[in-house]
Amino acid sequence: MRGHRDRIVIDTQGRGTTDLTQQVQSVVGHSGVATGLCHVFCLHTSASLILCENADPSVREDLERFLADAVPDGSPLFKHMSEGPDDMPAHVRSILTSSSVTLPVEHGRLLLGTWQGLYLYEHRVGSHRRRLILTVTGLDD
Amino acid sequence: MRGHRDRIVIDTQGRGTTDLTQQVQSVVGHSGVATGLCHVFCLHTSASLILCENADPSVREDLERFLADAVPDGSPLFKHMSEGPDDMPAHVRSILTSSSVTLPVEHGRLLLGTWQGLYLYEHRVGSHRRRLILTVTGLDD
Amino acid sequence: MRGHRDRIVIDTQGRGTTDLTQQVQSVVGHSGVATGLCHVFCLHTSASLILCENADPSVREDLERFLADAVPDGSPLFKHMSEGPDDMPAHVRSILTSSSVTLPVEHGRLLLGTWQGLYLYEHRVGSHRRRLILTVTGLDD
Numbered sequence: 001m002r003g004h005r006d007r008i009v010i011d012t013q014g015r016g017t018t019d020l021t022q023q024v025q026s027v028v029g030h031s032g033v034a035t036g037l038c039h040v041f042c043l044h045t046s047a048s049l050i051l052c053e054n055a056d057p058s059v060r061e062d063l064e065r066f067l068a069d070a071v072p073d074g075s076p077l078f079k080h081m082s083e084g085p086d087d088m089p090a091h092v093r094s095i096l097t098s099s100s101v102t103l104p105v106e107h108g109r110l111l112l113g114t115w116q117g118l119y120l121y122e123h124r125v126g127s128h129r130r131r132l133i134l135t136v137t138g139l140d141d
Numbered sequence: 142m143r144g145h146r147d148r149i150v151i152d153t154q155g156r157g158t159t160d161l162t163q164q165v166q167s168v169v170g171h172s173g174v175a176t177g178l179c180h181v182f183c184l185h186t187s188a189s190l191i192l193c194e195n196a197d198p199s200v201r202e203d204l205e206r207f208l209a210d211a212v213p214d215g216s217p218l219f220k221h222m223s224e225g226p227d228d229m230p231a232h233v234r235s236i237l238t239s240s241s242v243t244l245p246v247e248h249g250r251l252l253l254g255t256w257q258g259l260y261l262y263e264h265r266v267g268s269h270r271r272r273l274i275l276t277v278t279g280l281d282d
Numbered sequence: 283m284r285g286h287r288d289r290i291v292i293d294t295q296g297r298g299t300t301d302l303t304q305q306v307q308s309v310v311g312h313s314g315v316a317t318g319l320c321h322v323f324c325l326h327t328s329a330s331l332i333l334c335e336n337a338d339p340s341v342r343e344d345l346e347r348f349l350a351d352a353v354p355d356g357s358p359l360f361k362h363m364s365e366g367p368d369d370m371p372a373h374v375r376s377i378l379t380s381s382s383v384t385l386p387v388e389h390g391r392l393l394l395g396t397w398q399g400l401y402l403y404e405h406r407v408g409s410h411r412r413r414l415i416l417t418v419t420g421l422d423d
Binding site: 002003004005039041042043044045046070071075077078079080082088091092094095096098099100102131133135137 | 317318319332333334335338340341343344345347348351352378379380383384385386388393394395397398419420421422
Binding site for chain 2: 058137
């Protein structure tokens with residue numbers, strides 16, 4: 001099996017999404033894998049990965065509004081407040097979305113739907129350095 | 142490594158679940174992989190994949206009622222309305238569930254729990270053609 | 283490709299989390315895989331897997347309080363009550379979290395963030411025997 005391990009570091013600008021699709025695409029392109037899978041893993045519990053509609057930015061704004069309403073900062077349900085009112089919601093948001101995604105690779109590229117983009121979702125209000133581990137594995141073909 | 146790439150196309154009948162277990166099982170059976178993993182990926186942002194109890198259909202009806210309540214169509218939280226009041230909720234539901242699942246394979250078959258079924262979940266009210274990418278990878282055994 | 287299949291059985295003590303990190307670490311250590319991926323799969327639809335902050339136990343208590351509030355036992359939304367008022371919420375919680383996780387392996391160990399722990403989340407009120415399937419796959423390195 002061909003395989004490739006790589007890393008991406010993203011400095012986020014606080015709560016919100018960063019499009020990772022091209023950066024991950026680039027790692028896949030350099031991996032030498034034609035057909036296989038690409039696993040992306042976020043080494044944090046207050047940021048996560050989503051696959052989301054990539055055409056209209058209001059989709060990600062609406063998603064943020066939904067999550068802010070569903071998991072309110074400073075909710076009286078939460079006792080873990082020592083790192084700020086946005087920390088526990090960030091943990092819950094990360095668990096409701098996902099710490100990792102596995103994407104198909106074909107013809108040496110990510111095989112995504114037309115409207116699918118891969119985003120890092122920073123759930124903390126402040127900016128953070130987020131580290132991602134990429135693993136590209138190939139089928140014998 | 143043995144490996145196999147395949148595709149499944151499902152024409153959904155609008156919002157609700159379609160049992161994929163036998164179709165995916167069949168691809169695994171033809172892959173030649175005895176022990177390994179099967180990755181299923183949904184190329185869309187308004188349909189998703191779930192593993193759900195497979196014995197009592199009321200479980201999936203209750204799940205639908207829960208999601209319809211948690212992520213209401215036409216919610217005032219959502220501004221992305223151009224594709225209809227069910228479009229943005231479909232994106233949120235897809236993110237809260239999952240665009241992909243990875244399942245263990247053993248003895249040339251999916252290794253699932255007794256009550257686990259794999260379902261495509263159409264989140265739009267109307268019917269859509271949904272495409273899935275399957276990747277079966279084998280351990281050397 | 284090097285690969286390894288293993289199993290873990292956990293007898294839960296009812297609703298709540300069990301730290302799996304060391305047990306999964308141990309399987310990875312015995313697998314002979316230096317660089318690769320570890321897939322953990324839960325064979326049940328009312329227990330699931332989460333990656334969660336591992337330093338302050340109040341994070342997991344807050345998460346439980348959030349889920350108990352978001353998916354209430356005995357909710358009038360649910361008709362599937364034959365197995366008790368906590369059964370349908372357990373199915374919903376499992377779907378909102380995840381039945382499986384894939385983790386990077388490096389230097390023969392799980393490559394996790396400093397604050398990331400892997401937990402089995404029992405969503406039923408009573409204790410259950412939960413079975414997990416582990417698959418460790420290695421890159422040629």
